[in-house]
Amino acid sequence: MRTKFQPVNIRWRYLTVALLALAAALFLLPVLGKKDHGACAAPVLNKQEVFIRRNKSTEVHLRKLSAAQRKKVSWHCSDYKVVRLTRYRNTVRIYARKSGQALVWATYKSRRYFCTVTVGTGRRVSAQTKLWIERRDRQAAADQAEAAKKAALAEAAEEAKKKVPLLMASPTGKKILIVCGHGQGDPGAVSKWGYESTYTRQFGTLVAQKLQQSGAFTVDLFNTSLNLYSQVKKVVTSSMTSKSVIQNALKKNPAIPDLTSYAYILEIHFNAKEVKDPDGNGSYTGIGYYVHGGKSDRTIERTIMNTIADSGFKAWGGYVYSELLNARVCQALGVNYALLETAFIDDGDDMRFYTEDKENMATIAANAVTAYFDAKR
Numbered sequence: 001m002r003t004k005f006q007p008v009n010i011r012w013r014y015l016t017v018a019l020l021a022l023a024a025a026l027f028l029l030p031v032l033g034k035k036d037h038g039a040c041a042a043p044v045l046n047k048q049e050v051f052i053r054r055n056k057s058t059e060v061h062l063r064k065l066s067a068a069q070r071k072k073v074s075w076h077c078s079d080y081k082v083v084r085l086t087r088y089r090n091t092v093r094i095y096a097r098k099s100g101q102a103l104v105w106a107t108y109k110s111r112r113y114f115c116t117v118t119v120g121t122g123r124r125v126s127a128q129t130k131l132w133i134e135r136r137d138r139q140a141a142a143d144q145a146e147a148a149k150k151a152a153l154a155e156a157a158e159e160a161k162k163k164v165p166l167l168m169a170s171p172t173g174k175k176i177l178i179v180c181g182h183g184q185g186d187p188g189a190v191s192k193w194g195y196e197s198t199y200t201r202q203f204g205t206l207v208a209q210k211l212q213q214s215g216a217f218t219v220d221l222f223n224t225s226l227n228l229y230s231q232v233k234k235v236v237t238s239s240m241t242s243k244s245v246i247q248n249a250l251k252k253n254p255a256i257p258d259l260t261s262y263a264y265i266l267e268i269h270f271n272a273k274e275v276k277d278p279d280g281n282g283s284y285t286g287i288g289y290y291v292h293g294g295k296s297d298r299t300i301e302r303t304i305m306n307t308i309a310d311s312g313f314k315a316w317g318g319y320v321y322s323e324l325l326n327a328r329v330c331q332a333l334g335v336n337y338a339l340l341e342t343a344f345i346d347d348g349d350d351m352r353f354y355t356e357d358k359e360n361m362a363t364i365a366a367n368a369v370t371a372y373f374d375a376k377r
C-alpha cells in the first residue's frame, strides 16, 4: 500500500547514498590527487570546435593547469562581430552574436590554443579570421613535424638499444668467403616476399661487411652476379671425389676463386616449406643450416643458429646434407663450409623478423665466425 510519505523516504535514501559517496570521495581525494599529473601535462582545450546558435552561448576552458597557472591564461578572438567573450582565468564563455565563423583562442606561455566557433550557418568569415585560420594551421603543421621528429628520435634510441654490438678482433690472417646462393638466372625459392636470390645477396653482403669491419679477416664476397653452384657444376662432375681431381677441375673455371685459401666458407640461402604461410600465422619456422656429414665441427653454424634464435627468432635445426654439391666439394678440399638457411621466404612471420632484424642477424653471424677464430689462435 502506498503512503504519502514514501517519496520522502526515497529522497532520504538518495541523500544518504549521496553523503556516503561524498565521504568516500573526500577520503580518496589525497590518493587520487597524487596520481593526477594534470599540472605538469601539456594544457589542452576541452573543445576545439563549437557550434552555437545565434543568441546562445557556450563555455570553453583550458584544461590541465594548476590554480596558479590558470591566472596566466588570456583569451582572444578573431572576429568580435561574430562572438563576444566573457573571460575568467582559464575559462571563457562565448556568446553568439551574428552568423559566421571565428577563432577563439587561449594564450598561455606564448602558445595559442585554438577553438573554431561556428555561429548559425557560419558563412561569414572575415579576412582577419581567415588570417588566423592560416596561423592556426601553420602551428598545427609545425606541431605535427615536431611530434614526428620526436617519434623518429625515440625510435632511433630504441633501435640503438636493441643493436647487437659487433665483435672486434685483431687480424687472424685468415680469409673468409661469403657466398650468396642462387642468382645468374636462378631465383631460388619465390614467394610474395620476392626472390630468394635477392635476399641471399642482401644478407650475404651484410655478413661480409660486418666480418670485414671486425678487423679479424680478409673477407671475399663471391661475385654476386654469379651462382657458385652452377659455376662449380660446370667443371666438377659427380664422379670426381679426390681432392686433387676436384682442385684441378675447379682451376679450369676462372670465375671460382681458390676455395682452399679460405678458413671458412658460408653460403647464404633462404628456406621454403611444403605448407606455405606467406602472410604469417603468428609463429616462426626459423633459421637453420646444412653441413656435410663428414664435417664434425659445427660450432660456428650452431652458434649462429642458436644466438639468432635467442634474439627472438626460432631455431629450425641443423641438418646433414652430404649431396649438396658445394658442401661435397669443400669437404673433399678440406675446407670448413656451411650452408645457412637464414629464414623461410614463404613464412610471413620469418620474413617480417628478417626484415626488421637483418642487421642484428648479420652481426650475430659475423660475431660467431670472429669468436671461433679468435679463440683458436
Ligand SMILES: [Zn+2]
Pocket (backbone or CB within 6 Å): 181, 182, 188, 189, 196, 269, 270, 271
Ligand atoms: Zn636456396
